[in-house]
């Protein structure tokens with residue numbers, strides 16, 4: 397996989413990007429707007445690996461600005477839930493999906509992945525786009541996801557970062573955001589530890605959503621309960 401030669405980020409870029417972990421304030425709102433637009437390609441790529449039925453109940457964890465909740469609302473007649481621990485993300489997702497919320501087809505909830513406010517066996521599909529890097533304890537959080545999935549339910553993880561050696565720009569981002577990047581092997585191991593079966597991981601090169609001059613790693617994981 398190629399390593400980008402571009403230099404490190406300016407302080408201005410870092411001040412914006414720090415909000416990827418938990419958007420707050422003016423810059424947090426700016427980043428949520430940008431993520432809704434710029435994450436479209438990688439999100440659609442991830443979603444294309446799901447078989448979504450009209451009656452599926454879907455939860456999107458770390459929903460950010462709510463663009464994927466909006467997409468799922470168009471793909472299923474059943475209720476779609478978005479969840480994020482950032483108050484600002486919940487505000488933005490709510491605004492974007494207000495019509496569906498008013499029709500009782502959508503709910504946006506402020507909570508952490510570690511304590512999902514749902515009964516066992518509720519969802520057909522649970523998704524996480526660009527968010528698992530920030531989950532506090534991946535194996536336990538994946539167990540929590542598994543708990544709320546129906547038997548045979550599917551978890552989709554979609555990232556645009558895979559661990560690369562000798563990539564200073566990536567190291568800068570990891571340090572800035574205190575994020576964990578997992579390899580395909582780690583996902584497979586951790587998801588099996590969390591009790592999932594049929595874990596499929598796939599990665600390829602793709603354009604970086606924030607800087608199209610750069611190449612990054614796109615990765616999706618599908619795990620069945």
Ligand SMILES: C[S@@+](CC[C@H](N)C(=O)[O-])C[C@H]1O[C@@H](n2cnc3c(N)ncnc32)[C@H](O)[C@@H]1O
Nearest residue numbers: 418431458460480481482508509525526527530
């Ligand atoms: C990089 S953004 C991605 C947002 C959106 N999924 C997208 O692809 O555009 C990461 C999101 O995950 C949320 N997040 C991080 N850790 C979380 C946790 N422990 N529980 C719930 N949400 C979390 C953040 O607040 C943020 O909105």
